[in-house]
Structures are given as structure tokens and as C-alpha cells.
Amino acid sequence: MSANWRLSCQLAWRFRRSRGQSGYTSFISASSTVGIALGCFVMILLLSVMNGFERELKDRLLAVLPHGELIAVSPEGIQDWRTQVAQLSADSRVQYVAPITKMAAMVRNAGKMSAVEVTGISPDFARASRISLMTDSQHWQRFADNPNSILLGKGIMRKLGVDVGQKVQLLMPQQGDASSFKPPKSVWFDVAGAAGIGGELVDNHLALVHLDKASDILGVASGAQGLEFGFSDPYRAPYLMRELGMAFEQYVYISDWTRTHGHLYQDIQLVRAVVYLALTLLIAVACFNIVSTLVMAVNEKRREIAMLKTMGARDNLIVRAFMLQGLFNGLIGTAFGVILGALVAWKLSALAKGWETLTGITLLSGDIYFIDFLPSQLNPVEVLLTAAIALGLSVLATLYPAFKAARIEPAKVLGH
Structure with missing residues (x-):
């Protein structure tokens, strides 16, 4: 890693952990991280359930019909x-x-x-x-x-x-x-x-x-x-x-x-498409909180940015620092959401069976559905795709605040 990138990472981390940051800004920052994690978790979980239903449709129903x-x-x-x-x-x-x-x-x-x-x-x-x-x-x-x-x-x-x-x-x-x-x-x-x-x-x-x-x-x-x-x-x-x-x-x-039975497969594909759309929008909404966080952070750090620019910091250094600050939120939220979603999806059938035993509530009745358990199949490609969507939206959310920070004029800020 070059010296400029190391300096950008240090600035981003210091801006993120700064004690001078307002409580409201910290709350919005935390909510963006939680929102991204929640979106990744639910997307991986629901897609795994849809994969499980599709697998059971092929291995159980279509093996007989x-x-x-x-x-x-x-x-x-x-x-x-x-x-x-x-x-x-x-x-x-x-x-x-x-x-x-x-x-x-x-x-x-x-x-x-x-x-x-x-x-x-x-x-x-x-x-x-x-x-x-x-x-x-x-x-x-x-x-x-x-x-x-x-x-x-x-x-x-x-x-x-x-x-x-x-x-x-x-x-x-x-x-x-x-x-x-x-x-x-x-x-x-x-x-x-x-x-x-x-x-x-x-x-x-x-x-x-x-x-x-x-x-x-x-x-x-x-x-x-x-x-x-x-x-x-x-x-x-x-x-x-x-x-x-x-x-x-x-x-x-x-x-x-x-x-004769194609509606089952079509329903699975329809739910899969709705899950992709709805949860991608959920992640996008969470990423808008990154925009709000960085815009408020830029306003709070105007003096620091002006001083850095008078000391010779280039615009691309400022842009990278604020993009990395927003990307930290995306990385943390994506990591927590993906890891937790993958772990729960991996053991979902056993967890659902334990819940049924504990509460006495049957999630899927064998008298109605062609299976009597909640299926799940974790697809690594979909996990990576979910992580890529979350990180991509996180990067896009940092662009406007980062370029806004780079346009700050030191003379106007320090003159006041």
C-alpha cells in the first residue's frame, strides 16, 4: 500500500473515531451499519430458503411426478x-x-x-x-x-x-x-x-x-x-x-x-425476484444513511479539512479519506450480515425443527405442502453477490460527500 493510501486510511479512521463527532451523527452512522447488516442477513436467509424449496421440488416432487x-x-x-x-x-x-x-x-x-x-x-x-x-x-x-x-x-x-x-x-x-x-x-x-x-x-x-x-x-x-x-x-x-x-x-x-405443477416453480422464482428487489432497496436505504453521515461529518470537519489542504493535502487524498470512512460502515455491516446470514441459513432446518419442538407450532404442514420441514440450501455465489451489492452501494453512497469535502476552500473556512 502506498503512503497516500495509508494516510487516507489513517484519516478515515480518525474521522470515524473522532470524539468531537456529534451524538446524532454517531447514531446515523450506527444505523447505516445495522441496516446494511440486516439487509444482507435477510437476503441470504430468504434466498437460501428459496434454494431449499427449489431443491426439494426437484428431488422430491419431480422425482415422483x-x-x-x-x-x-x-x-x-x-x-x-x-x-x-x-x-x-x-x-x-x-x-x-x-x-x-x-x-x-x-x-x-x-x-x-x-x-x-x-x-x-x-x-x-x-x-x-x-x-x-x-x-x-x-x-x-x-x-x-x-x-x-x-x-x-x-x-x-x-x-x-x-x-x-x-x-x-x-x-x-x-x-x-x-x-x-x-x-x-x-x-x-x-x-x-x-x-x-x-x-x-x-x-x-x-x-x-x-x-x-x-x-x-x-x-x-x-x-x-x-x-x-x-x-x-x-x-x-x-x-x-x-x-x-x-x-x-x-x-x-x-x-x-x-x-400441471409449474405454479410451484413459478412461485419460487417470483419470490426470489421480489426478495432480490425488496432487500436490495433495503440495503440502498441503509446506504443513504451513509450519505447523511458523511455529509454531517464533512460539515463538522470543515476546519480540519481546510487545515489539511493548507498543509498540502490534495483533493484526491480528501476524497479517498471520506470514501474509506463510508466504506468502513459498509464493510462492517456487510461482514456481520453475511457471516450471520450464512451461519443461520446453514443450520436453518435444524433451528426451525427446534423451534417447532419448543413451541409446538408447525411451520409447514405435510398435509398441505409437499414437505413438512423448512428447507435451506446455502449458495456461495449468492452470498458473494449479496456482499458485492452491499459494498457497491456503500461505495456509491460515499461519492457525493467525498467530492463535496474536496471542494471546500480553505480561505473561506479559516477566514471565519
């Missing part, structure tokens, strides 16, 4: 679907392809009814990692061994009071013209077990039956109404599904997870 579907327009279903599955599985971007048949129905037990979305799946094509997240091995084995069995969402089983081993009635509407009324088709199934991942989104609407059974009920001649896909990168599903659907040999309806 198909990333995309191709449903045949023809009531006969997907033609030669086994060959199609083999060809599409060769694509390196595709993790799995499985045949499905879907239908809307009502499930009834002991006078109670609940609407469900029934999906027919084949145990031979079911992805093991996906099934392990949805149900335990005993329930799955019972389902695979019994072609007339059904897996119901945990919420549905609670609502209807159904236990494993009982029979439930599935009611499905029959197609017909407007002039004739057809009663719903009724089929009885053995409940093989419960399936779900937690949360109202899946557990209250999920029902799985065997592919052959579902296709037979709907009269799908080919044996599969459509194909479901899983991709290595689920966020590319809209583009990949469009590409695969346009290249498919027959007319199909194209769908992906962003159409």
Missing part, C-alpha cells in the same frame, strides 16, 4: 408402444419412458366418495427409484402380484377410512350422446397399499392401477393410452416434450409438469 406425457388423440391409444418405448429410451436426455393409461373417476367406500385421477401403470416398466419414494416395498409387491389391486393416495385413504386389504369401488363415466343417459361404470379393486409423498397436491388425488386393467376399462385397443417421460434435467421438459411430440409418428397431446 412424470416430467412429460404424450397422450394419443386416437381412442385406440399408442400404436406399437413397446417399440416406441425402446426407441425413445435410447435418447440420452431421457431417463425413463413408461406406458400409461389415465382416467378420471370417483372412488367410494362405505358411502364416502372422493375424486381421483387414476393412472394405469405397468410394474415391468415402473422406475424403481420413483416407486420407492411413493410407497414402501411391501405395498408395492402386493400391488405387483395382484392385477386387480389399487394403490391410493394417503390423503384419500384417510378421507374414506380405507385400510390395506379392503375393497373399494371405482366409478367412471361412460361416453355417450346427449340424448341418452348411461350409468357410470363400476369396478371393484383390492387396496394394496398407500402411495404419496406428503402434501395435498399429490396424496389427495393419486390412484394407481395396473395398465392392462385401466386400458381394458377404457377400451384402449393398443394397451396403452400414452407414454410418460422422465428427464435428467426436468427444467428442460417443456422444450424436450415439444421436440419429441412433434417428431412422434401419430397425433398426440403434449403435456409436461410445468402445465
Whole structure:
């Protein structure tokens, strides 16, 4: 460090620690430091929570839900679907392809009814990692061994009071013209077990039956109404599904997870953007206190500045001294906020669990959300970005007071 920079640092530190500084100026200076620290702390904490929700969305919800579907327009279903599955599985971007048949129905037990979305799946094509997240091995084995069995969402089983081993009635509407009324088709199934991942989104609407059974009920001649896909990168599903659907040999309806559950991801991104904007403004407001502090400090140190200039101090020395004085506030506030925010975000899930145990208040209910804990994932890049934003705004806040100090004319000040 050059002699000029060392002198600038010494002057900045002396101006900052000067006993002649008024109490009001000291209060404004401290409030700017606290405001910057608070803004950095809250920004890192909330961004870590958003990262945690995004991670859980990908690792938990999207690990169970198909990333995309191709449903045949023809009531006969997907033609030669086994060959199609083999060809599409060769694509390196595709993790799995499985045949499905879907239908809307009502499930009834002991006078109670609940609407469900029934999906027919084949145990031979079911992805093991996906099934392990949805149900335990005993329930799955019972389902695979019994072609007339059904897996119901945990919420549905609670609502209807159904236990494993009982029979439930599935009611499905029959197609017909407007002039004739057809009663719903009724089929009885053995409940093989419960399936779900937690949360109202899946557990209250999920029902799985065997592919052959579902296709037979709907009269799908080919044996599969459509194909479901899983991709290595689920966020590319809209583009990949469009590409695969346009290249498919027959007319199909194209769908992906962003159409059915995309609001979760969009909500996370919206909150992330709002957090960035709101807390950047909070840090900016705190930095305005640096402007106020330095302006008052310049007015209080006019005589000292004039004496320094008569002793040969250049304008750039005065500018650097006051910029460094304001930057000290930014550095201290940023350091405290970033360190505290990173530590709390690192242990946030454990802290939230301890708070729930201590108070008995549940922050996230597993019956409503797809997770029952407060997730957090600390991103070092976002921590550095937060620190850079705070320090950058702190530097900008020092420019006007510093140049104002450099424009002081010694003759006018000392003459009075």
C-alpha cells in the first residue's frame, strides 16, 4: 500500500473515531451499519430458503411426478408402444419412458366418495427409484402380484377410512350422446397399499392401477393410452416434450409438469425476484444513511479539512479519506450480515425443527405442502453477490460527500 493510501486510511479512521463527532451523527452512522447488516442477513436467509424449496421440488416432487406425457388423440391409444418405448429410451436426455393409461373417476367406500385421477401403470416398466419414494416395498409387491389391486393416495385413504386389504369401488363415466343417459361404470379393486409423498397436491388425488386393467376399462385397443417421460434435467421438459411430440409418428397431446405443477416453480422464482428487489432497496436505504453521515461529518470537519489542504493535502487524498470512512460502515455491516446470514441459513432446518419442538407450532404442514420441514440450501455465489451489492452501494453512497469535502476552500473556512 502506498503512503497516500495509508494516510487516507489513517484519516478515515480518525474521522470515524473522532470524539468531537456529534451524538446524532454517531447514531446515523450506527444505523447505516445495522441496516446494511440486516439487509444482507435477510437476503441470504430468504434466498437460501428459496434454494431449499427449489431443491426439494426437484428431488422430491419431480422425482415422483412424470416430467412429460404424450397422450394419443386416437381412442385406440399408442400404436406399437413397446417399440416406441425402446426407441425413445435410447435418447440420452431421457431417463425413463413408461406406458400409461389415465382416467378420471370417483372412488367410494362405505358411502364416502372422493375424486381421483387414476393412472394405469405397468410394474415391468415402473422406475424403481420413483416407486420407492411413493410407497414402501411391501405395498408395492402386493400391488405387483395382484392385477386387480389399487394403490391410493394417503390423503384419500384417510378421507374414506380405507385400510390395506379392503375393497373399494371405482366409478367412471361412460361416453355417450346427449340424448341418452348411461350409468357410470363400476369396478371393484383390492387396496394394496398407500402411495404419496406428503402434501395435498399429490396424496389427495393419486390412484394407481395396473395398465392392462385401466386400458381394458377404457377400451384402449393398443394397451396403452400414452407414454410418460422422465428427464435428467426436468427444467428442460417443456422444450424436450415439444421436440419429441412433434417428431412422434401419430397425433398426440403434449403435456409436461410445468402445465400441471409449474405454479410451484413459478412461485419460487417470483419470490426470489421480489426478495432480490425488496432487500436490495433495503440495503440502498441503509446506504443513504451513509450519505447523511458523511455529509454531517464533512460539515463538522470543515476546519480540519481546510487545515489539511493548507498543509498540502490534495483533493484526491480528501476524497479517498471520506470514501474509506463510508466504506468502513459498509464493510462492517456487510461482514456481520453475511457471516450471520450464512451461519443461520446453514443450520436453518435444524433451528426451525427446534423451534417447532419448543413451541409446538408447525411451520409447514405435510398435509398441505409437499414437505413438512423448512428447507435451506446455502449458495456461495449468492452470498458473494449479496456482499458485492452491499459494498457497491456503500461505495456509491460515499461519492457525493467525498467530492463535496474536496471542494471546500480553505480561505473561506479559516477566514471565519
